[in-house]
Amino acid sequence: xxxxxxxxxxxxxxxxxxxxxxxxxxxxxxxxxxxxxxxxxxxxxxxxxxxxxxxxxxxxxxxxxxxxxxxxxxxxxxxxxxxxxxxxxxxxxxxxxxxxxxxxxxxxxxxxxxxxxxxxxxxxxxxxxxxxxxxxxxxxxxxxxxxxxxxxxxxxxxxxxxxxxxxxxxxxxxxxxxxxxxxxxxxxxxxxxxxxxxxxxxxxxxxxxxxxxxxxxxxxxxxxxxxxxxxxxxxxxxxxxxxxxxxxxxxxxxxxxxxxxxxxxxxxxxxxxxxxxxxxxxxxxxxxxxxxxxxxxxxxxxxxxxxxxxxxxxxxxxxxxxxxxxxxxxxxxxxxxxxxxxxxxxxxxxxxxxxxxxxxxxxxxxxxxxxxxxxxxxxxxxxxxxxxxxxxxxxxxxxxxxxxxxxxxxxxxxxxxxxxxxxxxxxxxxxxxxxxxxxxxxxxxxxxxxxxxxxxxxxxxxxxxxxxx
Numbered sequence: 001x002x003x004x005x006x007x008x009x010x011x012x013x014x015x016x017x018x019x020x021x022x023x024x025x026x027x028x029x030x031x032x033x034x035x036x037x038x039x040x041x042x043x044x045x046x047x048x049x050x051x052x053x054x055x056x057x058x059x060x061x062x063x064x065x066x067x068x069x070x071x072x073x074x075x076x077x078x079x080x081x082x083x084x085x086x087x088x089x090x091x092x093x094x095x096x097x098x099x100x101x102x103x104x105x106x107x108x109x110x111x112x113x114x115x116x117x118x119x120x121x122x123x124x125x126x127x128x129x130x131x132x133x134x135x136x137x138x139x140x141x142x143x144x145x146x147x148x149x150x151x152x153x154x155x156x157x158x159x160x161x162x163x164x165x166x167x168x169x170x171x172x173x174x175x176x177x178x179x180x181x182x183x184x185x186x187x188x189x190x191x192x193x194x195x196x197x198x199x200x201x202x203x204x205x206x207x208x209x210x211x212x213x214x215x216x217x218x219x220x221x222x223x224x225x226x227x228x229x230x231x232x233x234x235x236x237x238x239x240x241x242x243x244x245x246x247x248x249x250x251x252x253x254x255x256x257x258x259x260x261x262x263x264x265x266x267x268x269x270x271x272x273x274x275x276x277x278x279x280x281x282x283x284x285x286x287x288x289x290x291x292x293x294x295x296x297x298x299x300x301x302x303x304x305x306x307x308x309x310x311x312x313x314x315x316x317x318x319x320x321x322x323x324x325x326x327x328x329x330x331x332x333x334x335x336x337x338x339x340x341x342x343x344x345x346x347x348x349x350x351x352x353x354x355x356x357x358x359x360x361x362x363x364x365x366x367x368x369x370x371x372x373x374x375x376x377x378x379x380x381x382x383x384x385x386x387x388x389x390x391x392x393x394x395x396x397x398x399x400x401x402x403x404x405x406x407x408x409x410x411x412x413x414x415x416x417x418x419x420x421x422x423x424x425x426x427x428x429x430x431x432x433x434x435x436x437x438x439x440x441x442x443x444x445x446x447x448x449x450x451x452x453x454x455x456x457x458x459x460x461x462x463x464x465x466x467x468x469x
Contacts, residue, residue, distance in 0.1 A: 025309065075177075085127025129298055133166040247266045340387075
């Protein structure tokens with residue numbers, strides 16, 4: 001067998017491990033180490049006395065990955081962004097956002113559902129974790145929706161699906177991971193997520209209104225708020241936008257000239273500002289301890305996945321599977337856009353069996369070079385490319401689309417993590433009911449993805465405006 005055959009065989013074995021329930025981090029690490037041993041041993045003709053030599057070399061090669069790849073300043077963004085979200089919860093910003101959204105848009109059909117979507121979008125702007133966002137709003141929004149007569153499946157589905165917006169709206173941990181995998185500018189990817197995230201929130205809100213209009217008493221509106229009460233709710237919600245403004249100004253400096261700091265420094269500054277707000281709202285050591293512990297747990301989970309998958313990625317490099325896949329993709333006798341759509345459909349299927357971060361880490365080393373090749377290569381000009389954009393623009397555009405596809409993993413049975421989190425917070429609502437309530441939002445996600453493909457300017461406008469074409 002040549003290296004590519006070994007790569008295919010090991011990849012198939014890894015997928016089997018995932019399907020039988022082995023965690024992605026461990027399945028990828030086992031497959032990567034086994035593949036490295038196989039490749040090094042095959043170079044010696046599979047001689048029996050060379051197996052332990054191959055094992056030693058493979059272990060040394062795999063052992064370099066955790067430090068060399070994870071000791072990256074860009075990855076330090078992940079715990080700071082996650083910490084911002086937990087501290088914002090203890091600062092009372094989530095309740096303030098939901099209350100303001102309820103008073104301003106609660107009068108709409110499905111008003112509390114729409115309020116949940118918009119409040120979640122606002123909270124996503126200071127939280128990098130979808131799971132944390134869903135857990136927070138399951139405690140805040142679902143009780144209020146149930147009190148006014150919402151269908152409990154629908155209420156839980158709104159929270160689970162709205163929580164996925166934290167994957168797209170900066171600061172997003174998964175966008176940071178994407179940028180590092182494909183070696184693109186982290187700041188550009190984060191900036192590119194704002195408009196698509198807002199676009200997705202609007203589509204979600206429109207779907208909620210449509211469902212409330214279609215089904216009687218599905219999502220009754222909330223009325224009775226005066227204009228004075230509406231304006232009175234805004235000051236408590238302003239700190240969210242203040243923190244977002246600080247991070248944006250610090251990282252991008254829209255006034256011209258060099259940036260005032262790195263994204264990591266901007267994230268740390270944002271965490272410090274929210275920490276001061278939480279102290280002012282009465283946060284004490286037990287709450288701070290909980291925020292730090294939850295941040296550590298989620299960060300360790302993400303970094304463990306990264307460690308394991310990068311061992312597998314190192315093996316893919318030796319097997320030359322990414323290059324072979326790119327050549328095969330570009331040789332297909334069909335339009336590049338059709339090929340891209342088929343790739344996205346494959347992501348939708350994979351999302352049924354894998355978590356979002358693991359799926360991207362496993363597939364991007366192979367898929368990303370193929371997409372760039374479809375567009376015309378690393379040095380193609382926008383005018384000559386298949387998708388009408390430069391290689392850098394294509395990398396950003398594809399990143400936002402594939403992260404939006406990854407959001408489906410969070411609400412797709414059987415392992416949709418957001419749905420399990422909502423059910424865990426609300427024992428009176430089963431996981432099956434949360435999945436059922438989430439199902440209409442697949443339509444909204446399909447519309448959002450179609451819009452981002454048809455109008456790439458939604459993704460590229462802000463990066464081109466503030467960072468240059």
